[in-house]
Amino acid sequence: MKEGKGEIELIKEGKRLDGRGFEELRPIKIEVGVLKRADGSCYFELGGNKVIAAVYGPREMHPRHAQDAKMAVVRYRYNMAPFSVDDRKRPGPDRRSVEISKVSREALDPVVMREYYPKTSIDVYVEVLQSDAGTRTAGINAASVALADAGIPMKDLVSSVAVGKIDGEVVLDLDAMEDNNGEADMPVAMVARTNTITLLQMDGRFEKEEFERGLKLAMSACHKIYELQRAALIDRYSESVGEGEE
């Protein structure tokens, strides 16, 4: 659990170390359809985080005993590249990536219309190329757009961001310096249109009032991210329509 080391001053003159206000997101960049061999893909940048999501399927599921006769099975693999962090990360799965894969899949599951594709799998691969805290949220945002790009029927997109507490203040979208030295970190994912929360985790501690304020802040930021995800998809597909017309 986070204790808030308090050794590094994270807020100076009302601003965070990177100059952001308390309720400010890091810059976001979204590109749809970046991988030729995937059915759907998305590159997502959130400040210093760079992630790629690739979606394959629906396709016949192997091993067969893992198939669901009534619906598709969504599999999600979150992977952090060895070069994505300051200290080289040992390649391959570890407890952290298994946990993140599980909660991310559960964050997306409610919107995927799995009943259309019995006995198949929909495989989502998230590769973190560069990390600066909030990689699971960046991965979920990317995966959601990649699923849409793959043409998988979905009720809606899922949008995700973290809130946290640094130097006693509730702030949006922690970077790694803030995450490592702050008091709390709470990633949230939601279906923005219906305000349905699909992921909520917490490392550290919030007072009840801080939790409520933090959740509101995260939800409002998810609405902004949702608009950017939508815009990126519209941009991509209006481009292809345009190309076809020429």
Ligand code: UDP
């Ligand atoms: N991190 C790292 N090495 C690791 C795992 C994490 O340097 O093996 C860093 C990385 O920048 C990551 C941050 O710690 O983004 C926060 O990790 P956390 O487990 O809270 O997940 P995230 O915030 O990335 O979803």
